[in-house]
Amino acid sequence: xxxxxxxxxxxxxxxxxxxxxxxxxxxxxxxxxxxxxxxxxxxxxxxxxxxxxxxxxxxxxxxxxxxxxxxxxxxxxxxxxxxxxxxxxxxxxxxxxxxxxxxxxxxxxxxxxxxxxxxxxxxxxxxxxxxxxxxxxxxxxxxxxxxxxxxxxxxxxxxxxxxxxxxxxxxxxxxxxxxxxxxxxxxxxxxxxxxxxxxxxxxxxxxxxxxxxxxxxxxxxxxxxxxxxxxxxxxxxxxxxxxxx
Amino acid sequence: xxxxxxxxxxxxxxxxxxxxxxxxxxxxxxxxxxxxxxxxxxxxxxxxxxxxxxxxxxxxxxxxxxxxxxxxxxxxxxxxxxxxxxxxxxxxxxxxxxxxxxxxxxxxxxxxxxxxxxxxxxxxxxxxxxxxxxxxxxxxxxxxxxxxxxxxxxxxxxxxxxxxxxxxxxxxxxxxxxxxxxxxxxxxxxxxxxxxxxxxxxxxxxxxxxxxxxxxxxxxxxxxxxxxxxxxxxxxxxxxxxxxxx
Amino acid sequence: xxxxxxxxxxxxxxxxxxxxxxxxxxxxxxxxxxxxxxxxxxxxxxxxxxxxxxxxxxxxxxxxxx
Numbered sequence: 038x039x040x041x042x043x044x045x046x047x048x049x050x051x052x053x054x055x056x057x058x059x060x061x062x063x064x065x066x067x068x069x070x071x072x073x074x075x076x077x078x079x080x081x082x083x084x085x086x087x088x089x090x091x092x093x094x095x096x097x098x099x100x101x102x103x104x105x106x107x108x109x110x111x112x113x114x115x116x117x118x119x120x121x122x123x124x125x126x127x128x129x130x131x132x133x134x135x136x137x138x139x140x141x142x143x144x145x146x147x148x149x150x151x152x153x154x155x156x157x158x159x160x161x162x163x164x165x166x167x168x169x170x171x172x173x174x175x176x177x178x179x180x181x182x183x184x185x186x187x188x189x190x191x192x193x194x195x196x197x198x199x200x201x202x203x204x205x206x207x208x209x210x211x212x213x214x215x216x217x218x219x220x221x222x223x224x225x226x227x228x229x230x231x232x233x234x235x236x237x238x239x240x241x242x243x244x245x246x247x248x249x250x251x252x253x254x255x256x257x258x259x260x261x262x263x264x265x266x267x268x269x270x271x272x273x274x275x276x277x278x279x280x281x282x
Numbered sequence: 283x284x285x286x287x288x289x290x291x292x293x294x295x296x297x298x299x300x301x302x303x304x305x306x307x308x309x310x311x312x313x314x315x316x317x318x319x320x321x322x323x324x325x326x327x328x329x330x331x332x333x334x335x336x337x338x339x340x341x342x343x344x345x346x347x348x349x350x351x352x353x354x355x356x357x358x359x360x361x362x363x364x365x366x367x368x369x370x371x372x373x374x375x376x377x378x379x380x381x382x383x384x385x386x387x388x389x390x391x392x393x394x395x396x397x398x399x400x401x402x403x404x405x406x407x408x409x410x411x412x413x414x415x416x417x418x419x420x421x422x423x424x425x426x427x428x429x430x431x432x433x434x435x436x437x438x439x440x441x442x443x444x445x446x447x448x449x450x451x452x453x454x455x456x457x458x459x460x461x462x463x464x465x466x467x468x469x470x471x472x473x474x475x476x477x478x479x480x481x482x483x484x485x486x487x488x489x490x491x492x493x494x495x496x497x498x499x500x501x502x503x504x505x506x507x508x509x510x511x512x513x514x515x516x517x518x519x520x521x522x523x524x525x526x527x528x
Numbered sequence: 529x530x531x532x533x534x535x536x537x538x539x540x541x542x543x544x545x546x547x548x549x550x551x552x553x554x555x556x557x558x559x560x561x562x563x564x565x566x567x568x569x570x571x572x573x574x575x576x577x578x579x580x581x582x583x584x585x586x587x588x589x590x591x592x593x594x
Contacts, residue, residue, distance in 0.1 A: 207443075207447055212430070224419070315558070324530060324537060334530075338547055398546055497558065505565060
């Protein structure tokens with residue numbers, strides 16, 4: 038008679054332990070899985086970087102090789118090109134997971150979906166935003182970006198691309214179930230990118246002009262904070278919609 | 283009170299309500315816009331700086347007001363739809379989206395035309411025009427997203443989420459664009475923010491704004507009715523309503 | 529009255545090429561919206577009527593509606 042009781046006790050305790058440590062493990066597992074997938078297929082992370090470099094190469098060819106002109110427009114060019122590169126990588130963020138059923142498993146799990154979505158966005162930022170930010174100074178040299186703004190360029194891109202990943206993930210989640218979501222995704226997301234672009238490119242320009250950079254970076258940080266608060270919920274809601282549709 | 287709200291929230295109740303209410307708004311819209319047009323075009327005094335080109339304000343400003351308000355109302359409707367699952371809210375949001383996009387477009391167009399005599403160019407990257415352009419893209423995005431889904435419910439919910447995300451972003455976009463503008467082109471002549479307009483100038487403007495809002499309410503009430511008929515066409519009461527005529 | 533004559537009104541103090549297109553575009557939008565609304569309603573009603581009539585006919589003829 039005592040046997041089932043004891044068993045249910047064991048099961049109950051096991052479940053409780055699972056719940057206590059569950060979120061951490063789930064986050065770790067999600068991030069680990071995505072990073073592993075990235076290692077297996079590195080082109081998903083490398084293609085945006087190649088795109089970034091290519092677009093930057095096109096501008097001197099299309100406009101003029103004059104260093105004075107290029108250095109004047111370099112901050113905006115670098116930021117716009119990085120933004121587009123980050124945008125390109127968004128389309129695959131949830132699409133594969135929708136197609137192979139991973140997303141369904143995530144939805145079924147008892148862990149809060151917004152946190153899991155946040156883990157996926159973090160991996161996306163690590164694989165695109167951060168490399169783009171690290172690569173930008175090299176391309177800055179090619180556009181004869183004035184000295185003293187390289188650190189700010191990398192920092193503003195690292196900070197801003199996190200917001201871009203968060204906002205972009207909403208659009209990616211909304212279009213994940215659609216057959217040709219790519220163009221629609223850019224239509225949805227680009228208008229929302231404007232504030233990040235303004236403050237990001239503004240930071241680099243301020244660094245060149247020698248005026249204070251702190252205000253721009255602080256505003257970029259504020260945008261990131263707002264996005265961190267709201268975006269995970271919107272991503273989770275959008276993923277639920279995409280899966281049911 | 284709750285019974286009344288409940289009745290309004292049902293498509294059938296709203297249909298009857300809209301049939302009774304919308305004529306009043308159509309009348310109000312026609313009178314106010316008609317009166318405002320005549321007053322603004324012929325009777326309001328010309329501006330001492332801009333002359334008669336100033337009269338564009340009487341269509342530009344109401345359109346711009348409406349463009350922004352409609353997006354906010356759509357977001358509220360989206361919230362109501364997502365939280366309480368009231369389908370009627372989504373029908374209204376569907377009905378008003380094209381009008382909002384149209385108003386944004388007209389505000390942009392009249393702003394550009396106004397720019398020729400005041401700035402000397404068709405397009406200036408003025409803070410207001412730029413944020414209006416971005417609002418136009420947001421409208422296009424919402425409409426495109428809704429139509430991209432095959433299932434109506436998924437499309438509705440996706441559009442609701444996007445509208446709410448957009449409405450949180452609109453003030454951020456607006457302020458960032460204004461900040462960017464003051465940074466790049468300090469102290470150019472701004473067309474609409476001017477101190478102390480005399481009464482005979484702003485009164486027709488107020489009438490036009492009220493007229494445009496009435497127009498918006500009238501169109502939304504009537505179009506929501508169409509949307510109800512389209513979505514509820516299998517329902518008993520719709521059959522009875524249609525059957526009455528023949 | 530801000531204008532002396534009807535021609536002065538049409539000329540809009542020299543700003544006619546700007547004022548009239550702006551007003552024209554706005555009024556065009558308002559009319560287009562109303563027109564679209566009416567067409568939409570008419571088409572919808574026609575279709576609904578047709579469907580109801582068909583169902584009635586089927587019910588009267590004793591057919592099983594498919």
